[in-house]
Amino acid sequence: MSRIIQKYGGSSVANLELIKAVAQRAIETKLAGHEVVVVLSAMKGETDRLLNLAKEITEDPDKRELDCLLSIGEQTNVAIFALVCQAMGEKVKSFLGYQAGIKTDDVHGRARITELNPSRLKTELAKGRICVVAGFQGQNRHGDITTLGRGGSDTTAVALAVALDADVCEIYTDVEGIYTTDPNVCDAARKMDRICYEEMLELSSLGAKVMEIRSVELGMNYGVKIHVRHAHSSATGTIICEEDADMEKTPVRGVTHSVNEARITLLRVPDLPGVAARILSIISKAGVVVDMIIQNQSALPPDETDDGQIQLTDFSFTVPSGDYDTTLDLMKAAGQEIGAAEVVGDNNIAKVSIVGVGMRNHAGVATLMFQTLAREGINLSMISTSEIKISCVIEKKYAELAVRALHEAFKLG
């Protein structure tokens, strides 16, 4: 007998008929001899509906009250799921976040789980019941409802897998698994059977959008086997697990792209200690999250110049394109004080990345990437690398072409 966590996303429980289908699936898993804990998201669109309702009332809704409102979507679904199971003759019990023992910190809207006491779930599993838990929500020390942020139901599922020492955490979604690249962009995209946590983290943060990044981190920290699969298909999906020797044989395992970023460059900034910190503190105060940061080394370090004159450098970074106008205005306002000669921006960019743990011990990966893009006539305006990832910023119109060319060059099809 295994203990299995099954998380169903919003598109898999978007209406009563779909909830019946996933309930059927949970029941079949139980009848096959397993203990089953189901985690549900709200029906697709419901959280946005509630959010818009709040925004209609006030532009900046109180976060505690908003959490009270937003948690309703998952509460509705666990009750409906339980009633559906009951109608199918199955023993079941629903749990809101706090009833499942999920304690969080006080940060409404993006709370972190601080403690998870699954004793009540264990009792009900031992009685032969399916337990269905409302995703996305917990309770802080005051007894108030908190929510875990977008994709928070993934975190609920993985945290329950840890606390209940589950054999597998199944993430049911509307795709077959994790692909080597976006199938909408590249026909040759291929579903992977396995991917390691580190690769998945790079893919999540680069916009693959299948799983929420914090839940992958949590899974990695506790070694939870995560199985991403389609809610309405019996095919095996993609297992997210520890890195193994097979994975390392391949230098690149996936190609991903994002067109939701914009670049801002401060030209000819004095190359002095503290300048980068001043620039970034202005941006972070505005609540804008910076992704890539590039600063080119000056021609000579300042103390090696003849006349002690301060060297100048160019400083570039990328931000979400929704924050482009705000950030550009901030930088133009601060440019003079910082000493930049000019502030320019470009909202017409894309970021293309290749990811793979095998990169660590394969030479020539970067070379092949740059050659491939050059052969297609694509110019690189920024480059950023990590141990298992290389990202390039290019003109937006070349994004899909770049993805297809790289997918082929690294033989991912």
Added chain:
Amino acid sequence: MSRIIQKYGGSSVANLELIKAVAQRAIETKLAGHEVVVVLSAMKGETDRLLNLAKEITEDPDKRELDCLLSIGEQTNVAIFALVCQAMGEKVKSFLGYQAGIKTDDVHGRARITELNPSRLKTELAKGRICVVAGFQGQNRHGDITTLGRGGSDTTAVALAVALDADVCEIYTDVEGIYTTDPNVCDAARKMDRICYEEMLELSSLGAKVMEIRSVELGMNYGVKIHVRHAHSSATGTIICEEDADMEKTPVRGVTHSVNEARITLLRVPDLPGVAARILSIISKAGVVVDMIIQNQSALPPDETDDGQIQLTDFSFTVPSGDYDTTLDLMKAAGQEIGAAEVVGDNNIAKVSIVGVGMRNHAGVATLMFQTLAREGINLSMISTSEIKISCVIEKKYAELAVRALHEAFKLG
């Protein structure tokens, strides 16, 4: 400074515009120097919508899961109310049943409050905040959500008034107060300024529907001053309070009627100990609530008959008309065993009642009632009395005529 509980019913908070209006009212009360706790029902129709959703899934939904689902209507409204107050610049905090300290027994669907610890509400009131509490819900000892049954928000409000030692519990509704009779039936109906708890209890249980009966009992037991008034009018409504000398001067204070009952009669039942108990236990096992019960004395007590032959009697009772068919079938099935010669029923009846504490020391009230009905040619098929009430069962078609005639005869206009 007074401490005021304001409960707004479903029709008073049926949409965002109406919630804004009642929030404005609560804020004005606070600005006048009072401490304000608001109790909200769900939007009108919402509880029925959720109930129908559950019934669509399964005919007999699990009561624990149903409570989880039904409690959503009030949860939505307190969050919206809090956001509305925030948008109006007012300090406010929302509380679900358990956050307000409302503990109940385990009877899902019609739980009773067993404990109410208002310490968190007191803390927030002391900080100058309006507290808005979700009506109709509490939490049992397992940490599960319970609901208090239809009209449960009234109970929440009065229980909070007791626990917080409030000066008044205002029940806001869509009528101006408590009337001498139903204004839809009788143009001469007059709003009462004051009514005592006992009279209100009789009116509630007889179908006046303005306030839930348990909340009136609770108010009576703890001497809570209850003010029933219109949510969108500043006029004074009706105060429900202790009986006073003025009230006793009038023999009859209200006339009420109900057309939602049906009569069942077991003809020629043996007049033996235990027969009534056997009849009623069959009905109560089916979950049907009996209202009036009438058994006529036999001509002679059994031990005074010549030959020791058992005397026969007729046994009648009324049940909600929705339970009529079920109950009639049950009685027909049990009739032979009980020894009834025949079981007959009538779903075409109405009950008309007069209520007043002054009845206790005014002679001739019953006489005037019977004379008035007789003068209109209305036959009485059952009569039942309490210390402050006389009810008559009549043919349904005469219900409104009877109400108007009695209202005039007792000079209530």
